[in-house]
Amino acid sequence: IMNNTQAMAMALDVNEIPQRYDEAQLWRIYNISEAMQRQVPVGQVLEQKFGGNIWKENSKFLDISIGKEQLKAARSFLDAQRLDAQVLSENVQALIDEEHLDGINATAPEQGQRSKKAARSSMHWKDYHDLETIYAFMREIRSKFPNIVRLYTIGQTAEGRDLKVLRISENPREYKKIWIDGGIHAREWISPATVTFILYQLMSNWENQPAHIRGLTWYIMPVMNPDGYEYSRTTNRLWRKNRSPSRRSNCLGVDLNRNFDIGWAGYGSSTNPCSDTYRGSSPASEAETKVVTEFLAKRKYNLEAYLTYHSYGQMIVYPWAYKAVKVKDASVLQRVGNTAVQRIAQKTGSTYQSAVTHEVLGIAGGGSDDWSRAALGVKYVYTVELRDRGTYGFVLPPKFIKDTALEGWTVAETVAQAIG
Ligand code: ARG
Numbered sequence: 001i002m003n004n005t006q007a008m009a010m011a012l013d014v015n016e017i018p019q020r021y022d023e024a025q026l027w028r029i030y031n032i033s034e035a036m037q038r039q040v041p042v043g044q045v046l047e048q049k050f051g052g053n054i055w056k057e058n059s060k061f062l063d064i065s066i067g068k069e070q071l072k073a074a075r076s077f078l079d080a081q082r083l084d085a086q087v088l089s090e091n092v093q094a095l096i097d098e099e100h101l102d103g104i105n106a107t108a109p110e111q112g113q114r115s116k117k118a119a120r121s122s123m124h125w126k127d128y129h130d131l132e133t134i135y136a137f138m139r140e141i142r143s144k145f146p147n148i149v150r151l152y153t154i155g156q157t158a159e160g161r162d163l164k165v166l167r168i169s170e171n172p173r174e175y176k177k178i179w180i181d182g183g184i185h186a187r188e189w190i191s192p193a194t195v196t197f198i199l200y201q202l203m204s205n206w207e208n209q210p211a212h213i214r215g216l217t218w219y220i221m222p223v224m225n226p227d228g229y230e231y232s233r234t235t236n237r238l239w240r241k242n243r244s245p246s247r248r249s250n251c252l253g254v255d256l257n258r259n260f261d262i263g264w265a266g267y268g269s270s271t272n273p274c275s276d277t278y279r280g281s282s283p284a285s286e287a288e289t290k291v292v293t294e295f296l297a298k299r300k301y302n303l304e305a306y307l308t309y310h311s312y313g314q315m316i317v318y319p320w321a322y323k324a325v326k327v328k329d330a331s332v333l334q335r336v337g338n339t340a341v342q343r344i345a346q347k348t349g350s351t352y353q354s355a356v357t358h359e360v361l362g363i364a365g366g367g368s369d370d371w372s373r374a375a376l377g378v379k380y381v382y383t384v385e386l387r388d389r390g391t392y393g394f395v396l397p398p399k400f401i402k403d404t405a406l407e408g409w410t411v412a413e414t415v416a417q418a419i420g
């Protein structure tokens, strides 16, 4: 059975007409666990029956946007369940339009002393960028530092886009390694923006970096899901998955963070190709997952840290997510997480929280974080949920990019120091 929204989404896939969210509301619904106990999966019902788009689901609340036409019916459903919705936004399209305006008002990137050493490309952090600009920035970093930087094209997506990783190292054979990725989820634009900023922070001042930074091998992949990212820029701002076709359905896309080979068939993902958390037809069924896991498996020697950037929620979480158990050295991960939280508070004033994943985000299998720990034995594994806490959600206005990216850099710096 397909509802209107899914039928519409299908038509859109064919025509590539931009999806609009005029007068769609963003709701925050508390206490869904009570309804769950009565066997009513609130998020799933709102998604499937009322065409809702789940933004975030955790142990405390559910954030979901509902189209204008379905608002009344969805309200009645909540009333019947004795649930209340706090309206976070009365018009999701207005958020999206504002985000865009904020960006085009941004002036040209600052020039100055920093541009001498830094990559002087069209890159800046006053707005979000398309994939080509990000890839051009990566190429530019490589050509500026040919002796220590290597640029890999590790594979291609379903739509034929390249998957690119940079390696920065003065001694790849001996140094301990840290992996950083972004853009697993298409709509979380702040993630690639943050990961490119981390790259910039590293390279604009490489010679003067402390030993715990210069003495590491850095692997950096700003956009793990290029097809989804471009689709979220051109057609549907709230798209989450990749864009690979399914054999059993007209719905496209797999949730890459449910596609990794760890607790894959367990909780927290869907077998329905139309769902936003569709786990795929098998573990690592997706090109993105497959090439990243193969690339990392080959380089697991000395791999000490795996950092993956998402939004939103302002959290620094560590394994496990696929089961309600902590890793053996959880106290170490908690301590390093706390240090990052404190440093962020000092730097930008933002409040982050560090915790074990399943406790704050619920149980979900197939995540890249758990996989790197379980399959490769990486010690410092963190998923960073960047800003904000629900005011704008994924549609974070460009004026917040710099400070948020600085928060992301602070986590990377803190983990690098912990590796030692
Ligand atoms: N928001 C992220 C997601 O849903 C959180 C990832 C946490 N880790 C995990 N393995 N579920 O993918």
Ligand code: ZN
Binding pocket: 184, 185, 188, 310, 311
């Ligand atoms: Zn995400």
